[in-house]
Amino acid sequence: MGSARRHVKAVAASAFICAVFAASAHGQSELPSFSATGLLDLRVALTGKSVSWEDRGLGKTRFGAATDGNNRVIARIAEASLIVKGDLTWDISGVAHVIAGAQQEHPIDLVEAYLDYHPVPTSRYGIRGRAGAFFPTISLENTGLGWTSPFTISSSAINSWVGEELRTFGAELTAFRTGDDIDVSLTGSVYYANDPAGTILTWRGWAIHDRKSGIFEKIPLAPVRIIRPGGILDNQAPYVAPLAEIDDRAGYYVGANVEHHDFGSLHLLYYDNSADDREIEGGQWAWLTRFLSVGLKTELPANVDLVAQYLKGRTSVITIPPPTGPISRTHYDSLFFLVSKTWGQHRVSARWEHFATHDRDRFPDNNSETGHGLTLAYVFYPVAKQRLTLELLHVRADRPERTLSFNLPAKWHDTQIQASYRFFF
Amino acid sequence: MMVLESADSTRGCKLRRLPVAALLCLFIQPAWAADVTVIVMSQSRAPISDAVVTLSPTGGDVSSGESPKHAVMVQEHQQFAPFVLPIRVGTTVEFPNRDSFRHHVYSFSPAKTFELKLYGGGETQTVTFDVPGAVALGCNIHDNMLAYIYVVETPYFAKTSSNGRAVIQGVPPGNYEIAAWHPNQKSQPSNPTGNFDVVSENNVEKIVSIEMKRDRRPRQPGAFDEQGY
Ligand SMILES: [Cu+2]
Numbered sequence: 001m002g003s004a005r006r007h008v009k010a011v012a013a014s015a016f017i018c019a020v021f022a023a024s025a026h027g028q029s030e031l032p033s034f035s036a037t038g039l040l041d042l043r044v045a046l047t048g049k050s051v052s053w054e055d056r057g058l059g060k061t062r063f064g065a066a067t068d069g070n071n072r073v074i075a076r077i078a079e080a081s082l083i084v085k086g087d088l089t090w091d092i093s094g095v096a097h098v099i100a101g102a103q104q105e106h107p108i109d110l111v112e113a114y115l116d117y118h119p120v121p122t123s124r125y126g127i128r129g130r131a132g133a134f135f136p137t138i139s140l141e142n143t144g145l146g147w148t149s150p151f152t153i154s155s156s157a158i159n160s161w162v163g164e165e166l167r168t169f170g171a172e173l174t175a176f177r178t179g180d181d182i183d184v185s186l187t188g189s190v191y192y193a194n195d196p197a198g199t200i201l202t203w204r205g206w207a208i209h210d211r212k213s214g215i216f217e218k219i220p221l222a223p224v225r226i227i228r229p230g231g232i233l234d235n236q237a238p239y240v241a242p243l244a245e246i247d248d249r250a251g252y253y254v255g256a257n258v259e260h261h262d263f264g265s266l267h268l269l270y271y272d273n274s275a276d277d278r279e280i281e282g283g284q285w286a287w288l289t290r291f292l293s294v295g296l297k298t299e300l301p302a303n304v305d306l307v308a309q310y311l312k313g314r315t316s317v318i319t320i321p322p323p324t325g326p327i328s329r330t331h332y333d334s335l336f337f338l339v340s341k342t343w344g345q346h347r348v349s350a351r352w353e354h355f356a357t358h359d360r361d362r363f364p365d366n367n368s369e370t371g372h373g374l375t376l377a378y379v380f381y382p383v384a385k386q387r388l389t390l391e392l393l394h395v396r397a398d399r400p401e402r403t404l405s406f407n408l409p410a411k412w413h414d415t416q417i418q419a420s421y422r423f424f425f
Numbered sequence: 426m427m428v429l430e431s432a433d434s435t436r437g438c439k440l441r442r443l444p445v446a447a448l449l450c451l452f453i454q455p456a457w458a459a460d461v462t463v464i465v466m467s468q469s470r471a472p473i474s475d476a477v478v479t480l481s482p483t484g485g486d487v488s489s490g491e492s493p494k495h496a497v498m499v500q501e502h503q504q505f506a507p508f509v510l511p512i513r514v515g516t517t518v519e520f521p522n523r524d525s526f527r528h529h530v531y532s533f534s535p536a537k538t539f540e541l542k543l544y545g546g547g548e549t550q551t552v553t554f555d556v557p558g559a560v561a562l563g564c565n566i567h568d569n570m571l572a573y574i575y576v577v578e579t580p581y582f583a584k585t586s587s588n589g590r591a592v593i594q595g596v597p598p599g600n601y602e603i604a605a606w607h608p609n610q611k612s613q614p615s616n617p618t619g620n621f622d623v624v625s626e627n628n629v630e631k632i633v634s635i636e637m638k639r640d641r642r643p644r645q646p647g648a649f650d651e652q653g654y
């Protein structure tokens with residue numbers, strides 16, 4: 001049933017349009033007041049040698065070959081983001097993140113659109129809440145404007161997946177305690193939509209990139225055997241609309257964050273979209289997706305920042321009673337460590353990551369993969385609100401389905417080199 | 426923990442060795458007042474800036490002595506200034522917003538719980554602080570904004586500058602308890618470190634060491650490494 005989905009999206013879109021119109025009519029100080037920030041990212045990339053998933057390949061990098069084995073140079077506007085914030089009262093703000101890009105299915109789309117309730121704390125204990133469409137509080141890496149990473153161009157495999165397949169359509173409430181040394185918060189959320197999350201992780205696997213999907217977006221899928229005409233799941237559309245509502249059943253997540261003012265932050269999140277994995281609508285299956293994420297951010301000696309995150313979960317579709325079992329079930333996990341050091345206007349970062357999926361069903365496709373990624377990035381801030389980033393990304397992976405579906409070697413490695421120049425406003 | 430390390434250094438009033446001068450000094454005792462310099466250092470002997478040093482007359486009579494009745498905590502460039510503002514009990518603090526945008530200043534500290542909704546462009550509101558203690562200030566709109574007002578009973582107080590030195594001027598003769606406070610001090614509230622006498626207009630220099638904790642929370646607005654540019 002798509003009525004809930006259409007309704008939520010219509011509300012989000014109209015809230016945003018209202019905000020933009022009101023923004024032009026009001027000053028900065030009176031309420032409601034509106035402000036806009038954003039970024040423009042000009043990019044040159046020496047692509048990997050595999051075809052990117054955006055061109056229906058199984059590549060791991062955002063920019064890939066036109067045909068497998070031949071890399072190329074690509075120059076384009078990689079991101080144009082506008083983030084409008086409207087303070088409606090002293091306690092309630094509206095936030096809308098609009099993204100424009102030629103690679104998107106819709107040239108203009110929404111990344112987030114939500115209301116933020118933040119009453120002033122009157123004791124050590126306080127609450128805040130969000131309602132609308134937004135990223136779950138999961139990443140200690142994507143802390144930049146518009147969910148970018150201040151360290152690299154490409155997010156870790158974990159947060160790349162969050163950027164493409166996860167978005168909360170619902171409400172989130174956080175209760176916190178501010179301490180002299182430690183701040184603690186507990187977060188819970190109930191949401192609709194986000195039922196197809198897990199599709200791309202199963203049939204493409206992990207990827208390492210900076211492409212955030214829009215709320216209305218459809219992400220192309222590589223034509224792996226199981227979804228080709230005649231395949232067991234050939235009623236799957238050749239794309240995933242990750243934020244669709246299929247089963248009209250609510251999902252939830254619960255999380256905790258502990259921040260020691262000196263040592264850093266520890267973050268936990270348990271996510272369960274509670275999907276009815278026998279439902280399909282418009283070519284989109286509801287995938288029952290659950291995971292646990294643990295994040296850590298601290299400072300090592302010599303002022304080296306450390307960010308680490310581990311995510312482990314499972315996703316399945318069409319659970320038929322044994323002995324058949326689910327038609328597709330995948331377990332997945334990923335771990336990264338990122339170290340970074342800043343000298344004045346310069347920052348150097350290195351990230352190592354492991355990623356894996358394990359095919360746990362009886363059907364003869366093979367969605368298992370194991371792989372590693374190494375990302376090296378140099379960031380330079382020549383003047384305020386401009387940022388140059390050079391990044392080298394090297395990925396190695398082993399995915400048998402590449403051979404079974406496309407007659408490509410199961411084991412491969414790929415290197416992508418990017419230069420990005422960002423203007424912030 | 427704080428340690429009072431030394432009490433030495435006599436400067437000024439070179440006439441004190443002369444009996445006549447000493448007699449004269451006694452005669453005009455009410456006008457005597459010394460400048461007390463206090464150096465605040467960390468456990469690793471680094472100078473501590475933004476520490477508040479207080480001298481409390483033994484016996485607790487803090488009614489005498491002059492101190493300003495007004496102070497200012499500015500909001501400008503999405504920051505509070507100063508980071509630490511020491512004031513005496515009863516002082517009224519002005520909060521001018523010199524930014525073009527709004528600030529929502531609040532505190533839930535026991536010494537003063539309040540909130541101020543400040544529109545941009547110079548709007549000023551005031552708060553009077555009647556209870557001694559540390560008041561942590563935040564802004565409900567800008568998480569990076571953080572400052573402290575330290576409310577003291579004694580009229581004899583000063584804040585250390587970047588070299589860790591604070592000069593308390595015009596301290597009359599008597600016995601004083603000395604204490605130092607800093608927002609990142611390990612033991613809160615701070616304890617007095619000891620007593621000493623001001624016996625003449627000889628200036629006094631004291632060294633106080635306090636144990637500090639680190640606090641990595643960002644305070645700079647829009648700093649590229651904190652705001653994610
Ligand atoms: Cu503010």
